[in-house]
Amino acid sequence: MNLRRDVFQAIADPTRRAILLLVATQSMTAGSIASNFDTARPTVSKHLQILTECELLEQKQNGREIYYYINAKKMKDVADFIEPFRQMWDDRFNKLETIMKNYQSKK
Amino acid sequence: MEQKTKIDAQNGKQELTITREFDLPLELLFKAYIEPEIVEQWMGTKVLKMENKKHGSYHFQTSDPKGNIVFHANGVIHEFIPNQKITRTFEMDNAPFDAQLEFLQFEEINGDTSKLTIHIIYKSAAIRDQVLQLPFAQGINMAHNKLQNIVSKLK
Numbered sequence: 001m002n003l004r005r006d007v008f009q010a011i012a013d014p015t016r017r018a019i020l021l022l023v024a025t026q027s028m029t030a031g032s033i034a035s036n037f038d039t040a041r042p043t044v045s046k047h048l049q050i051l052t053e054c055e056l057l058e059q060k061q062n063g064r065e066i067y068y069y070i071n072a073k074k075m076k077d078v079a080d081f082i083e084p085f086r087q088m089w090d091d092r093f094n095k096l097e098t099i100m101k102n103y104q105s106k107k
Numbered sequence: 108m109e110q111k112t113k114i115d116a117q118n119g120k121q122e123l124t125i126t127r128e129f130d131l132p133l134e135l136l137f138k139a140y141i142e143p144e145i146v147e148q149w150m151g152t153k154v155l156k157m158e159n160k161k162h163g164s165y166h167f168q169t170s171d172p173k174g175n176i177v178f179h180a181n182g183v184i185h186e187f188i189p190n191q192k193i194t195r196t197f198e199m200d201n202a203p204f205d206a207q208l209e210f211l212q213f214e215e216i217n218g219d220t221s222k223l224t225i226h227i228i229y230k231s232a233a234i235r236d237q238v239l240q241l242p243f244a245q246g247i248n249m250a251h252n253k254l255q256n257i258v259s260k261l262k
Contacts, residue, residue, distance in 0.1 A: 081239075086110070089112050097131060099139065100129075
């Protein structure tokens with residue numbers, strides 16, 4: 001199974017992105033997460049399961065309740081994946097800007 | 108500091124958008140895209156051909172310091188409106204990716220600043236992700252080569 005691909009599929013879904021945003025600020029139980037959505041509870045559970053399977057969310061038992069919290073490291077991996085591509089273009093465009101500024105002052 | 112170059116690549120889509128604002132008047136930004144000698148400087152590639160007109164074509168080639176050709180790319184210009192728009196294809200030779208379609212939009216913000224929006228459409232979402240990963244993979248390779256150099260010196 002290609003885990004990386006799964007992560008991107010996981011965050012492709014708007015509800016799952018909303019869940020990640022919600023849990024980003026504080027750990028929450030499945031019930032309190034579900035109460036933020038109009039979607040049926042089992043649907044939210046399914047989303048939580050997918051997010052947990054691809055390690056974007058982690059579970060923590062607290063008494064009788066299971067809390068979900070965000071796996072910051074995994075989230076960073078996802079963001080970093082595009083970063084070198086962005087950096088490459090940023091470098092090129094910075095160069096373009098410098099060259100054209102000199103070009104302008106030479107005229 | 109705010110990032111000047113932004114990438115909008117939504118997951119599962121076969122397209123992406125690159126946006127960048129420049130501290131340059133619109134005409135200078137556009138010039139940087141059409142003058143072969145200037146393109147060569149900022150793209151870091153040789154420009155073998157560049158016909159800035161509808162149905163014109165272009166050809167880039169990059170060699171390593173030993174003279175080996177490491178990058179070959181070409182494409183056809185579909186639409187060319189000075190200081191406004193370039194629509195073109197882009198294809199890397201000897202790469203497992205099909206041609207991509209690029210819409211370059213040049214806009215004036217005010218007399219001294221301008222904005223470039225590049226909308227790129229790939230053959231599939233999977234190919235887009237592969238192209239997106241290229242610099243990521245190259246970064247890993249470069250780090251790996253550096254490491255090898257260091258290790259071989261230790262021996």
